[in-house]
Amino acid sequence: MHPSVDDIAVGEMLRRHGISRRGFIKFCTAAASAMALPPWMGPAMAQQLQDARRPSVIYLSFQECTGCFESFTRSFAPTIESLIFNVISLDYDDTLMAAAGDAAESALAKAMHDNFGKYVLIIDGSVPTGAGGGYCTAGGRSAVDSLREAAKGAAAIICVGTCSAFGGIPFADPNPTDAWPISAIISDKPIINVSGCPPIPEVITGTLLQYVTTGKVPDLDEHLRPKAFFGTTIHDRCYRRPFYDQGKFAKTFDDEGARNGWCLYELGCKGPTTYNACATTKWNGGTSFPIESGHGCIGCSEPGFWDKGSLYSPLSATDWGKAGESSPRQVLELAAGAIVGGAVLGVASAGSGRLRQYRSEHPLDSEPKDS
Amino acid sequence: MSRLTDIGIRIEAPTRRGGLGGGVAAVLSELVGMLERVALGGDAATIDLRSLPMSPQDRIELQQTLGQGEVQATLSAEGVSTLHETGVSGVWWVEHRDRHGELIAELIEVVAIPQILAASRDEMIAGGRALRERLSIGHEASLEPKHAPLS
Numbered sequence: 001m002h003p004s005v006d007d008i009a010v011g012e013m014l015r016r017h018g019i020s021r022r023g024f025i026k027f028c029t030a031a032a033s034a035m036a037l038p039p040w041m042g043p044a045m046a047q048q049l050q051d052a053r054r055p056s057v058i059y060l061s062f063q064e065c066t067g068c069f070e071s072f073t074r075s076f077a078p079t080i081e082s083l084i085f086n087v088i089s090l091d092y093d094d095t096l097m098a099a100a101g102d103a104a105e106s107a108l109a110k111a112m113h114d115n116f117g118k119y120v121l122i123i124d125g126s127v128p129t130g131a132g133g134g135y136c137t138a139g140g141r142s143a144v145d146s147l148r149e150a151a152k153g154a155a156a157i158i159c160v161g162t163c164s165a166f167g168g169i170p171f172a173d174p175n176p177t178d179a180w181p182i183s184a185i186i187s188d189k190p191i192i193n194v195s196g197c198p199p200i201p202e203v204i205t206g207t208l209l210q211y212v213t214t215g216k217v218p219d220l221d222e223h224l225r226p227k228a229f230f231g232t233t234i235h236d237r238c239y240r241r242p243f244y245d246q247g248k249f250a251k252t253f254d255d256e257g258a259r260n261g262w263c264l265y266e267l268g269c270k271g272p273t274t275y276n277a278c279a280t281t282k283w284n285g286g287t288s289f290p291i292e293s294g295h296g297c298i299g300c301s302e303p304g305f306w307d308k309g310s311l312y313s314p315l316s317a318t319d320w321g322k323a324g325e326s327s328p329r330q331v332l333e334l335a336a337g338a339i340v341g342g343a344v345l346g347v348a349s350a351g352s353g354r355l356r357q358y359r360s361e362h363p364l365d366s367e368p369k370d371s
Numbered sequence: 372m373s374r375l376t377d378i379g380i381r382i383e384a385p386t387r388r389g390g391l392g393g394g395v396a397a398v399l400s401e402l403v404g405m406l407e408r409v410a411l412g413g414d415a416a417t418i419d420l421r422s423l424p425m426s427p428q429d430r431i432e433l434q435q436t437l438g439q440g441e442v443q444a445t446l447s448a449e450g451v452s453t454l455h456e457t458g459v460s461g462v463w464w465v466e467h468r469d470r471h472g473e474l475i476a477e478l479i480e481v482v483a484i485p486q487i488l489a490a491s492r493d494e495m496i497a498g499g500r501a502l503r504e505r506l507s508i509g510h511e512a513s514l515e516p517k518h519a520p521l522s
Contacts (some may be wrong), residue, residue, distance in 0.1 A: 018517065019448075019449060020448050020449075021486055021491060022446060022448040023448035023449035025486075025487050026446075026449055026450075026452060026467050026476075026487065028450060029467060029476050029478070029487075030467055030469075030475035030476040032419075033419050033421050033422070033476040033477075033478070034475075035473070035475065038419075039415060039417035039418065039419045039478055042476075043486065138499055157522060237424045238424060239394075239424045239426040239429070241424065261426075279424055280421060280422050280423070280424060281421070282421075285473040285475070286421055286474060286475075
């Protein structure tokens with residue numbers, strides 16, 4: 001009988017691949033850096049991962065553009081291949097796997113059965129519920145049915161991308177497919193939202209690695225995002241912040257201020273109300289991020305970002321709130337909630353009437369089916 | 372305009388009044404405190420440079436201020452890492468790169484010698500055992516006749 005992936009510890013798997021102790025410490029140091037953890041966590045993580053079991057991971061894609069998966073595969077620390085071979089057992093991913101058709105569906109069923117209650121379910125894309133779920137089907141099954149079945153045996157669900165986390169662009173007005181985020185449909189499993197359009201590669205792999213390392217859901221913000229990556233705004237960590245404080249702003253994309261690298265606030269930068277790690281983790285292996293390339297943040301990791309008006313309109317003072325009274329985020333939620341009738345952000349906080357109604361009409365059957 | 376370098380962009384340092392940038396000064400001040408604690412027997416300390424919102428110019432300024440020391444080590448494990456002691460003794464600038472040469476971590480460590488360079492006790496024991504085996508194999512081999520005996 002083929003041994004379960006749970007029988008093989010990460011440390012043993014690394015040794016089998018000829019990775020030395022120093023190489024392992026280096027891997028963990030880079031991962032801790034990517035996860036914005038304190039630097040001393042690298043060696044500590046190496047110690048913990050040494051004996052950790054490799055979890056089964058199932059990756060499902062629904063109503064999405066595959067941009068999130070493209071991002072996932074471009075992680076530098078840890079790399080996707082090092083994750084797949086050493087830290088997790090990626091048992092199903094319809095983009096990467098060679099199998100297709102019945103063979104692929106059988107692999108999915110087997111992975112869910114063999115690891116019931118223990119696997120990590122990663123999902124990108126929103127779930128369209130219109131037309132009886134007919135807007136997104138695979139293997140003759142709708143996305144909503146596939147999600148509900150796969151969620152039953154999941155230890156935790158990681159929603160990769162703003163579409164699965166908050167509905168994203170499919171959820172934006174007028175939402176023709178009646179798309180929903182995962183948290184609108186699944187309510188009885190731990191959910192970790194890794195938002196972004198797409199999310200930063202290292203934030204995806206770092207969140208997964210953090211879960212594997214600790215076996216626990218990390219500290220999350222009110223939108224179920226890991227605080228390690230989404231704890232501060234882009235603005236708080238932006239290297240152009242001193243220009244904001246000095247009142248030096250670019251007025252157009254080709255004026256003297258733009259050439260001097262001044263703050264892009266007046267060109268519509270959403271950094272002050274956007275929580276993400278772009279300003280520190282950056283993109284393409286830490287090369288740069290949109291603001292460093294001269295374009296303001298578009299706020300893609302926030303709920304309802306597509307319905308908040310022009311990407312090039314400066315944030316209103318009402319978005320920021322009044323100092324000392326409430327946080328910019330609270331004010332933004334109130335403003336956006338008023339604009340869209342509470343739908344967009346209500347879903348993200350899992351508290352809207354529509355959400356409760358949806359759940360009451362679609363209760364999740366948590367009992368496993370006999371196979 | 373035919374080349375990227377023809378594009379008229381320059382980076383202006385945000386706070387320069389004849390001194391160091393604010394971010395650089397803050398890091399240097401923290402290093403002073405770290406050095407004092409480590410020198411008095413405290414635990415090693417590390418700053419993750421990628422977690423700091425520094426401009427490219429700040430980074431260069433920090434490197435230039437710390438300078439280059441006497442020791443440079445290269446580690447080949449899952450890609451090349453370079454660890455060099457800066458001009459300030461006990462302050463190490465560490466760069467970890469992956470197998471493709473991409474920078475995956477950049478740290479400043481305040482410590483006598485970075486932990487990753489030191490051999491571990493277990494590895495030394497295993498190394499001694501391996502050497503002993505080689506010696507015994509070599510010894511047995513030396514006792515073997517030069518030519519196989521006729522049968």
